[in-house]
Amino acid sequence: MEIVLAIVVGTLYGCGLYLMMRRNLVQLIIGLALISHGANLLIFTAGGLRQGGAPILAEGDAAFAQIPADPLPQALILTAIVISFAVTAFALVLFLRTYQTVGTDDVDQLKETDT
Amino acid sequence: MTLLPALPILLPLCGAVFCMLLRTHLAAQKGVALLFSVLVLGASIGLLAQTRDGSVAVMNVGNWAAPYGITLAADMFSCVMLVLSGLLAVSVFIYACFDLDTERIRFGFFPLSLILLMGVNGAFVTGDLFNLYVWFEVLLTASFILLALGGEQPQLEGSIKYVTLNLLSSALFLAGIGILYGMAGTLNMAELAHVVQQGDRGGLVTMVAVMFMMAFGIKAGMFPLYFWLPASYPTPPAAVTALFSGLLTKVGAYSMIRVFTLIFITDPDFLHVLILTGAGLTMVSGVLAAAAQYEMRKILAVHIVSQIGYVIMGLGLFTPLALTGTIIYLIHIIIVKTNLFLVAGAIRRIKGTYDLHELGGLYKERPGLSVLFIISAMSLAGVPPLSGFFAKFTLILAGLNRGAWVIVAVALGVSLLTLYSMVKIWTYVFWKPAPEPLPDRITASGGKWLAFLSPMIAFTLLAVGLGIFAGPVFDYAQTAADQLMNSDAYIQAVLGGG
Numbered sequence: 323m324e325i326v327l328a329i330v331v332g333t334l335y336g337c338g339l340y341l342m343m344r345r346n347l348v349q350l351i352i353g354l355a356l357i358s359h360g361a362n363l364l365i366f367t368a369g370g371l372r373q374g375g376a377p378i379l380a381e382g383d384a385a386f387a388q389i390p391a392d393p394l395p396q397a398l399i400l401t402a403i404v405i406s407f408a409v410t411a412f413a414l415v416l417f418l419r420t421y422q423t424v425g426t427d428d429v430d431q432l433k434e435t436d437t
Numbered sequence: 438m439t440l441l442p443a444l445p446i447l448l449p450l451c452g453a454v455f456c457m458l459l460r461t462h463l464a465a466q467k468g469v470a471l472l473f474s475v476l477v478l479g480a481s482i483g484l485l486a487q488t489r490d491g492s493v494a495v496m497n498v499g500n501w502a503a504p505y506g507i508t509l510a511a512d513m514f515s516c517v518m519l520v521l522s523g524l525l526a527v528s529v530f531i532y533a534c535f536d537l538d539t540e541r542i543r544f545g546f547f548p549l550s551l552i553l554l555m556g557v558n559g560a561f562v563t564g565d566l567f568n569l570y571v572w573f574e575v576l577l578t579a580s581f582i583l584l585a586l587g588g589e590q591p592q593l594e595g596s597i598k599y600v601t602l603n604l605l606s607s608a609l610f611l612a613g614i615g616i617l618y619g620m621a622g623t624l625n626m627a628e629l630a631h632v633v634q635q636g637d638r639g640g641l642v643t644m645v646a647v648m649f650m651m652a653f654g655i656k657a658g659m660f661p662l663y664f665w666l667p668a669s670y671p672t673p674p675a676a677v678t679a680l681f682s683g684l685l686t687k688v689g690a691y692s693m694i695r696v697f698t699l700i701f702i703t704d705p706d707f708l709h710v711l712i713l714t715g716a717g718l719t720m721v722s723g724v725l726a727a728a729a730q731y732e733m734r735k736i737l738a739v740h741i742v743s744q745i746g747y748v749i750m751g752l753g754l755f756t757p758l759a760l761t762g763t764i765i766y767l768i769h770i771i772i773v774k775t776n777l778f779l780v781a782g783a784i785r786r787i788k789g790t791y792d793l794h795e796l797g798g799l800y801k802e803r804p805g806l807s808v809l810f811i812i813s814a815m816s817l818a819g820v821p822p823l824s825g826f827f828a829k830f831t832l833i834l835a836g837l838n839r840g841a842w843v844i845v846a847v848a849l850g851v852s853l854l855t856l857y858s859m860v861k862i863w864t865y866v867f868w869k870p871a872p873e874p875l876p877d878r879i880t881a882s883g884g885k886w887l888a889f890l891s892p893m894i895a896f897t898l899l900a901v902g903l904g905i906f907a908g909p910v911f912d913y914a915q916t917a918a919d920q921l922m923n924s925d926a927y928i929q930a931v932l933g934g935g
Contacts, residue, residue, distance in 0.1 A: 342601070342605070347597075350601060354601065354604050354605070354608075357604075357605065357608045358604070358607075358608050358611075360608075360612075361608045361609075361611040361612045361615065362611075364611075364612050364615045364616070365611065365612075365614070365615030365618065366615075367615075367619075368615045368616050368618060368619030368620075369615070369618055369619055370619065394618070395615075395618065398567055398614070398615075398618070401567075401571065402570075402611055405571070405574045408578065409574070409577075409578060409581075409604060412578065412581055412582070412600075413600055413604070416581070416585055416593065416596055416597065416600060417597065419585070419588060419593055420593040420594065420596075420597055423588065423590050423593055424590060424593070424594065429597075432594040432597060432598075433594075434590055434591045434594045435591050435594050435595050435598075435667075435668045435669070435671070435672060
């Protein structure tokens, strides 16, 4: 299973970086989104893909009956998803405003600040 | 357990909430923002006083003992950065009250800046890597909006470059965190330091370390990852640029120093040499790019890159003396660089332009402003007895002690080129007669003008004071650097209960 996910993560990163290097603003933001998905999946994979019970102790128990699954990677990913959702939403608005102001979605034309 | 380490995070949040509630009352917003930035500064100074003796102020959020909960840990280095960020916020807010247009204030300059301050302070005190990522996102989101606020074309174009590269850096940071967690099973920095140093994991640690170096390098503006900086920093108003230059790249540098003195110290022959090489190239490329510019704000913004080189140089040398130099340099650069941006903004406020060709004769017209500029500029170049001299002197001495001749030569050469850039501004803006006289756009005199200049006067006095009282500053920085080099005390303080 790790192998499959590793390939998926690699593909997501590869596609994301390829899209980011295109000249189109929309492709740029899809690329960014793919990379953040890749990072999330990487945390999930690196955190260990073990099957196990819920990591909740019943009252009075001193130890887990079976080795529980690690809940932390999911918690981290959840936080990261929320953050990347907000940031992507902002980036979309920013790109739209830029398109309206500059009148192009070609990244190579954004040369106002280059001297 | 005390609440003190959390105050530099909670106070700006409260301030931002109040500012948002007072959305339509702009004058009240100014007052609230100023009040809360002063409170943040006060809390930071309190924390500084508490950790003066070399102790680490630790707070476990929600009383979950480390390493299970989120830990806030402030050592001397954190506290110094907190005080500087508080100081910066107060002065930039005073400046913004006078200079910033109503439109930008109406669209939330003050609440956004307070959120930015919260993110920055959070990054300074957190003891948990994932928490550091969250604070980075908080400050980045606030900075994205601050940068684009106003919606002028250069701002939007600069924002796209800034947003894209910083999001990429966040993704790298996140990936590094994921791999590190898979390897060590913890994200508490103190426990990570403990775990990473114990087992021999070969190249994996070094690989993760390089991912962190890339992520923080992009945020700090390190060679060859700084290209977003000259494109975006000179576009917003001077108040925003001053805030960014003092806080954002410095958070990147702070985080790099933190993880490469605490966690990734297993392979200094490769990692710290890589950092040192990057530092040298950063200095050179930054200063050369600045020399080619003819706009005051751009020269200063591009110079940030070269200053970051000096900060990282101390980390690359990785000796107590070098880190002492880095800390002094950080103190010096935050004060001096912010001041230069504010003075440039004041000139723009009078004359309406940053262009070196159009300006001129300001020494005759405004001797007071000229003095404020020249003291900071000479301090930046490292002329004794100002603050920059002692910072650079310490770094170069550390380089000589290590026998790192190349980086010492580069640092000295770059100093000279810095002097060239500063003298260029001085000659063009202050000495040369104005090509055609530019009328003053505002009446720049009287009590209100003096209040506007007060942060610049305070910073200039600080730059001089840091030079005159270099002894106590050096002693403090040395203790802080020792604390960074011997991380056992930090690990003990965090893991040994709080």
